Amino acid sequence: MDNHNFSSGIDAFKQQKKKGGRKKIEIKKIEKSSNKQVTFSKRRTGLFKKASELCLLCNASMAIIVFSPAEKLFCFGHPDLEGIVESYLRGDKVFQPLESRERSVSYEECNKQYEEATKKLELEKKNLRETDTLVNGFNRRWWEDPIDQMSETELEQFMVSVYELRRKLAERGGELLKQAML
Numbered sequence: 001m002d003n004h005n006f007s008s009g010i011d012a013f014k015q016q017k018k019k020g021g022r023k024k025i026e027i028k029k030i031e032k033s034s035n036k037q038v039t040f041s042k043r044r045t046g047l048f049k050k051a052s053e054l055c056l057l058c059n060a061s062m063a064i065i066v067f068s069p070a071e072k073l074f075c076f077g078h079p080d081l082e083g084i085v086e087s088y089l090r091g092d093k094v095f096q097p098l099e100s101r102e103r104s105v106s107y108e109e110c111n112k113q114y115e116e117a118t119k120k121l122e123l124e125k126k127n128l129r130e131t132d133t134l135v136n137g138f139n140r141r142w143w144e145d146p147i148d149q150m151s152e153t154e155l156e157q158f159m160v161s162v163y164e165l166r167r168k169l170a171e172r173g174g175e176l177l178k179q180a181m182l
Contacts, residue, residue, distance in 0.1 A: 063081050
């Protein structure tokens, strides 16, 4: 009887064990952006870890370049990302580390450079739109309006705008001067 209770206890334990633990998920596109970012982050970490293990165990050279759903660049390279990419671009069949390389660029530096380039691009796009708008006459330059046709109220607003612009220019000039001194 004790033996029967023991075996039924094992069966109950096996049934409980089947319910918990990892579950196989269906591989399909994730629609919710927050879920995409979390999944990307976790899987990227796992991918880079597996890549690192493969490189160490098999003495392999590997480069991985990934863009996140938030359009950030993430890179992995072993032993040297730049060297592997250059080797690939040269068409070499086997990666040979370049001993004369000054330094290796980390993926954090790549992310920073990418973000700076993206900001510059957005600024250029904005400037282009503004220029396009001015050329097409959709927007006028208030400082070019003839002042002899303005009412007293418009002249006061114009003066306030000019003083505000002057203050902002002085403030920005001071900031740029401080940055130049550092």
